[in-house]
Amino acid sequence: MINAETLAQRGAQTVRANGIDIAYVEAGDGPPLLLLHGGLASTGPLWAGSRVAYVDHMATLAKRFRVIAPDTRGSGASVHGDGGASFAVLADDVLALIEALSLDRPMLAGFSEGAATATIVAIRAPGSVRALAAHAGYDIFNPEAAVFTMGRAIFGGNPEATEADPDAAEAAFNGMPAMAATFATMKADYDSAQGDRHWRRYLQLFFERAIHSPGYTFDDYRAITAPTLILTGDRDHFCSVEEGALAYRNLSAGELAILPDTDHAITPVVIDTTINFLLRHVHD
DSSP: OOOHHHHHHHTOEEEEETTEEEEEEEEOSSSEEEEEOOTTOOSSGGGTTOTTSSGGGHHHHHTTSEEEEEOOTTSTTOOOOSSOOOHHHHHHHHHHHHHHTTOSSOEEEEETHHHHHHHHHHHHOGGGOSOEEEESOGGGGSTTOHHHHHHHHHHHSSTTOSSOOHHHHHHHHHTSHHHHHHHHHHHHHHHHHHOTTHHHHHHHHHHHHHSSOOSOOGGGGGGOOSOEEEEEETTOSSSOHHHHHHHHHTOSSEEEEEETTOOSSOOHHHHHHHHHHHHTTTTO
């Protein structure tokens, strides 16, 4: 259990849902919006200034919505508990959080892994979602996606790895100047919340869902009934424009936004595009 002082430092609170205490931060008082962060990140204040976290954009979103931003189990201040942490489990966490907070068909938005989780929620429980803004994260719905082999190589040390190798992962990130700071922030954030070397445990949980298909494909997007925005940058190195178009074409109420000169990052334009989409569907 995370102590009260740590939660206060993070501006967070917890609620019991799906068998764990989910830590979340909340801001604003408009229509409810569940905001799901990407892999390796969290809602903690150490992520201020990061291009792969929502922390710097919470105030902007809170002007329009009641933003509820949880830490994924095992990350930040959400203690994992027992068992695995597959995408199915993460989706169950979101659905349990909706119930625990008595939210009436909230809107969902997420980036990267958070977008993938939000999409699975909308596939599995269409009636629970008012609208979905999925920024990247759709690459994993291609069972042959290169990201699975990449995950083994980076987080396991080689393309055939069957378990995480935290030392190899650290070396790989330190060899990519643009990503080294993200890895360092992850280590500092997770360890400050859950104890020394917790980041190593998290990587094992993350590895288990990062190396293979979650069991859903682009065909499953047909089950989504909520208005859905597929959003990506034209320079995103994980999520191609072509796959984004495939996801969009399988939606019954879809929109597609390709942002120019944008890579795998949360930018002010991404936030503006997300807000504009969600506001058009507040009363759906």
